[in-house]
Each structure stands twice: as structure tokens, then as C-alpha cells.
Amino acid sequence: MSISTTRTPLFAADWLVDGEYREETVGMLKSGKESEVSLIARIAGGRTSDNIGGREASAVVYSRGERRVSYIAEKRFKSRLFRGFQGDTAYREDRYRGPGGARVLRGIRRKRAAGHALLEGSWMGHEWEALNELYEAGVTVPPPVGRIEVTERASRTTRVEAAEGGYRMAFIGDAPVAAPRLSAVRLAPDEAERVWRLMLVEIALMLRAERVHGDLSAYNVLYWRERPVLIDFSQTVHVVTHTGARQLLRRDVERLAAYFQRQGIAASVDRAWDRVDAERALDGRLR
Ligand SMILES: Nc1ncnc2c1ncn2[C@@H]1O[C@H](COP(=O)(O)OP(=O)(O)OP(=O)(O)O)[C@@H](O)[C@H]1O
Ligand SMILES: [Mg+2]
Incomplete structure (x- = not known):
């Protein structure tokens, strides 16, 4: 899968007030x-x-x-x-x-x-x-x-x-209104298609960093300015060394696909698996 790493950052580099x-x-x-x-x-x-x-x-x-x-x-x-x-x-x-x-x-x-x-x-x-x-x-x-x-x-x-x-x-x-979780957002089919693709890019990027989220679902994704933002990394594991990585990755993809299917699109787990290059990542061949 070709990953565009040149996406606009969510925040400007100087977003955080410093000094006094x-x-x-x-x-x-x-x-x-x-x-x-x-x-x-x-x-x-x-x-x-x-x-x-x-x-x-x-x-x-x-x-x-x-x-x-x-x-x-x-x-x-x-x-x-x-x-x-x-x-x-x-x-x-x-x-x-x-x-x-x-x-x-x-x-x-x-x-x-x-x-x-x-x-x-x-x-x-x-x-x-x-x-x-x-x-x-x-x-x-x-x-x-x-x-x-x-x-x-x-x-x-x-x-x-x-x-x-x-x-x-x-x-x-x-502020003070937090972005909704994806689970609370209803997407039109073309929008769902777009966000599903963006989510696969996020998963692919995580795999390149050798990490599996481990608790990924529409509950741990916020939807802000038309972009999915991943949160909650308490279950995150290493993709090669953690023995449960495969199952966790599979569950992550399945849960997300289920959400997108409910939005009316044909989100396929197997195709997603290929697109994020899951097998190569699990074998440590993505580096
Ligand atoms: N950076 C953030 N900006 C805005 N809201 C956030 C942020 N981080 C967390 N939240 C809000 O807090 C909620 C809980 O965060 P998180 O999922 O990290 O914790 P949790 O312990 O897993 O809680 P839960 O069991 O509800 O998932 C999120 O669903 C979201 O509504
Ligand atoms: Mg959570």
C-alpha cells in the first residue's frame, strides 16, 4: 500500500503555549x-x-x-x-x-x-x-x-x-466541546469510504512503527475536522515480539470494518489486511 506521509499535520508545530x-x-x-x-x-x-x-x-x-x-x-x-x-x-x-x-x-x-x-x-x-x-x-x-x-x-x-x-x-x-468518537458519528457512504481509507493509512503507519493498537474500534477514534484521530494506547503492543499481535491486529481491523459496514460500505477485512501489509509487518519485514 502506498502511504502518503505528507499529510497536513493536525496541529501547527507551535500550537502549545510556552514561556510564561x-x-x-x-x-x-x-x-x-x-x-x-x-x-x-x-x-x-x-x-x-x-x-x-x-x-x-x-x-x-x-x-x-x-x-x-x-x-x-x-x-x-x-x-x-x-x-x-x-x-x-x-x-x-x-x-x-x-x-x-x-x-x-x-x-x-x-x-x-x-x-x-x-x-x-x-x-x-x-x-x-x-x-x-x-x-x-x-x-x-x-x-x-x-x-x-x-x-x-x-x-x-x-x-x-x-x-x-x-x-x-x-x-x-x-473547546470546550470535544470531538465526537467515531462510534457516535453517522457517515454518508462516500464519506465512510474516505474515512475507512484514512484509517487503513493510520494502521499501516502504526505497523511501520512496529506497533499494533490493540484496542482499536470506533470508540477509540475521535472524528475531528473530517479526520480520524486515534487515542487510547493502553493495549498497544509490538508487532513482531508480542505473541498476541496477530490476533490483536485482526480484532482491530474486524471491529473497525464492522463500524464501516454499519455506515453502509463494503469494508472487507481481508482486503484491508492486504492493504496495510499485515503479513509482512507481522514477520518483521516492513522495515
Ligand atoms: N485528546 C483528547 N481530546 C479530546 N477528548 C479526549 C482526548 N482523549 C480522550 N478524550 C475523551 O475521553 C474519552 C476516554 O479516553 P480514552 O479512551 O483514552 O480512555 P479510556 O480509559 O479507554 O476510557 P473509555 O473506557 O471510555 O474508552 C474519549 O472517548 C474521549 O471522549
Ligand atoms: Mg478508550
Whole structure:
């Protein structure tokens, strides 16, 4: 498949306000069981880090007049610490009864919490790294802005109560309205044909970067300015070394094809497979 790598970038290179700025939280874009996505306005000039929430803030933002504003989407993951972990703790704690046991136990808990925070950090880092790689590879994704480190807040009993980290990227949409997910968009057949082709280019570009999205569907694609923008790289895997890559790629293509078929076009999984050069990518022959 011939891939045009000279597409217009989604964002100008200088889209992000730098130098002196301050930031305001405009509101929550999405709050789910595992993550939260909020909209941040970065306003040129002034002091940094004002945090005003909700409606009030958006009123403030829109009266800024000539000041340059960049809109940032911040995705934070909710803590997984101690999820499904209690039973294991109780079992081991039996061994530390008796004199001095409590102190030893406290130490263990502290270390374990730190270990989990570390694990959590690497798991979040995965999505952040994938976003960066794909961005560099020219895949249409929100330009990455920065990582938010996991913060630990330990209570008196040394139980970690919160460990939320995440990352920031460009907000996709016309603030404060986020671009719809493709799943919520109804496309006319000729438009569907065009977007399906664009999606195959995105998949092909990902494969060239040796990555499989792994959770691709119309739910993880935003539709903005007539272009599909890929998000949510938590399941992204390496195309050659990951043993599940083939199945994941197949599922990605199938789910997307199903969406486009519902839009009334004959999106064929087998033809898509050929067009993105899936077999050669899976064999590591695309480089
Ligand atoms: N860069 C962005 N710009 C605008 N909206 C975004 C952006 N990133 C995420 N969102 C919004 O937040 C939602 C959730 O993002 P994402 O899919 O990355 O998280 P998730 O944890 O998988 O949530 P879900 O389970 O809803 O898919 C998206 O469907 C989209 O509406
Ligand atoms: Mg998602």
C-alpha cells in the first residue's frame, strides 16, 4: 500500500503555549472506572497554576480576548493499588504476630506500596511512550504534551490511598466541546469510504512503527475536522515480539470494518489486511 506521509499535520508545530503561562481546569471530559480525562486551558502570560473548576472557569477562559490559549486533555488513571490485593495481605500478615511483629509488618506494607506505585508507573508509562512513538511515526494522534508522575499519598497506617498519574496531550475538538468518537458519528457512504481509507493509512503507519493498537474500534477514534484521530494506547503492543499481535491486529481491523459496514460500505477485512501489509509487518519485514 502506498502511504502518503505528507499529510497536513493536525496541529501547527507551535500550537502549545510556552514561556510564561497559567493554567485553568475547564472541566471534566470523561470520568470512568479506570481513568479520568479533563480539559485544561493553558493561557499565555500571568502566573502559573491557577486551578478553577467548572463553568466559572470556562467563562473566564472565553473572555481572554487576545491572549493565546492552548487546550490540553489530561488523562489520569485511577489507582489500582490494593485492588484484589487484600486477601493476599491477610494471608501473609499471619506470619508477623507477636513482639515486634507490628513494626516489621509496617515496613513490609510500606515497601509493598512503593512497589505497587512503581508497577503502576510503568503501566501508565507504557501508554505515554506509545503515544510518543506513534506521534513520531506520523500517525494521526493528539500531540503529546507531558507525563504526570504517580503521586503517592500514604495514610498513617502506611496504606497508600491514592496513586494517580497519567499524561497530557492536545485536546481534540473545538473547546470546550470535544470531538465526537467515531462510534457516535453517522457517515454518508462516500464519506465512510474516505474515512475507512484514512484509517487503513493510520494502521499501516502504526505497523511501520512496529506497533499494533490493540484496542482499536470506533470508540477509540475521535472524528475531528473530517479526520480520524486515534487515542487510547493502553493495549498497544509490538508487532513482531508480542505473541498476541496477530490476533490483536485482526480484532482491530474486524471491529473497525464492522463500524464501516454499519455506515453502509463494503469494508472487507481481508482486503484491508492486504492493504496495510499485515503479513509482512507481522514477520518483521516492513522495515
Ligand atoms: N485528546 C483528547 N481530546 C479530546 N477528548 C479526549 C482526548 N482523549 C480522550 N478524550 C475523551 O475521553 C474519552 C476516554 O479516553 P480514552 O479512551 O483514552 O480512555 P479510556 O480509559 O479507554 O476510557 P473509555 O473506557 O471510555 O474508552 C474519549 O472517548 C474521549 O471522549
Ligand atoms: Mg478508550
